[in-house]
Amino acid sequence: MKRIGILGGTFDPPHMGHLIIAEEVRKAMELDEIWLIPSFEPPHKDRAKTESTNRVEMVRLAIQGNSAFKICTIEVDRLGKSYTFDTMEALRSEFPEVSFYFIIGADMVEFLPHWENIDHLMDLVKFVGVQRNGYQLETDFPVEVVDVPMIEISSTMIRQRLSNHGSVKYLVPDIVESYIKENHLYEN
Ligand SMILES: Nc1ncnc2c1ncn2[C@@H]1O[C@H](COP(=O)(O)OP(=O)(O)OP(=O)(O)O)[C@@H](O)[C@H]1O
Ligand SMILES: O=C(O)c1ccc[n+]([C@@H]2O[C@H](COP(=O)([O-])O)[C@@H](O)[C@H]2O)c1
DSSP, rough: EEEEEEEEOOOOSSSSSHHHHHHHHHHHHTTTTTEEEEESBBSSSSOOOSHHHHHHHHHHHHHTTTTTTEEEOHHHOOBBBOOOHHHHHHHHHOOEEEEEEEEEEEHHHHTTGGGGHHHHHHHOOOEEEEOOOOOOOOOHHHHHHHHOOOOOHHHHHHHHHTTTOOOBBBBOOHHHHHHHHTTTTTOO
């Protein structure tokens, strides 16, 4: 049975933290592939500052060079609020023979009880939690923890640096940095 890891996110923009946790979990859990799924409208936070077309393109560029990483555009194609339950229900029925592992940072773990249809979502995926500075991984939900190097990078930090003309070198892939500059993203 194929084992696929899912990393859903706003990816505004994608950064090295995303790529590092995805690769670490892939290796630790012996997953065949990781699918990155950019949300159209994140369910529980403000709308992304950046158009979904740009976020999709940045994810596409960020994963170049890792043949185990794929982009899945199911949420931007569906439009509306990107509830994980809707996404995983659709993917499970399209790929009934696949086991899905949904990767979340520790900042997401404490909100799991508030996720849409969480009890049924638990039947569709196994959650894999990774550490994130300043957050606890403890939860009553069955989340398997994978130890990853603590990476203190967030999209918020990248956006702030870019709007202050700061450097994001080595925080995002070079090709993503070039795309951001060419398209004048995050300049205020
Ligand atoms: N540095 C990191 N360490 C661990 N998990 C992370 C890290 N960055 C992002 N994640 C996880 O990746 C997923 C997608 O994150 P998202 O695209 O929202 O990025 P973000 O950096 O958290 O964004 P923002 O700063 O805009 O809230 C979430 O599950 C999040 O917890
Ligand atoms: O389905 C939900 O209720 C839900 C609530 C919060 C977050 N999520 C998903 O968790 C992933 C990370 O969310 P975010 O807000 O950090 O981009 C992303 O795939 C979201 O769709 C899902």
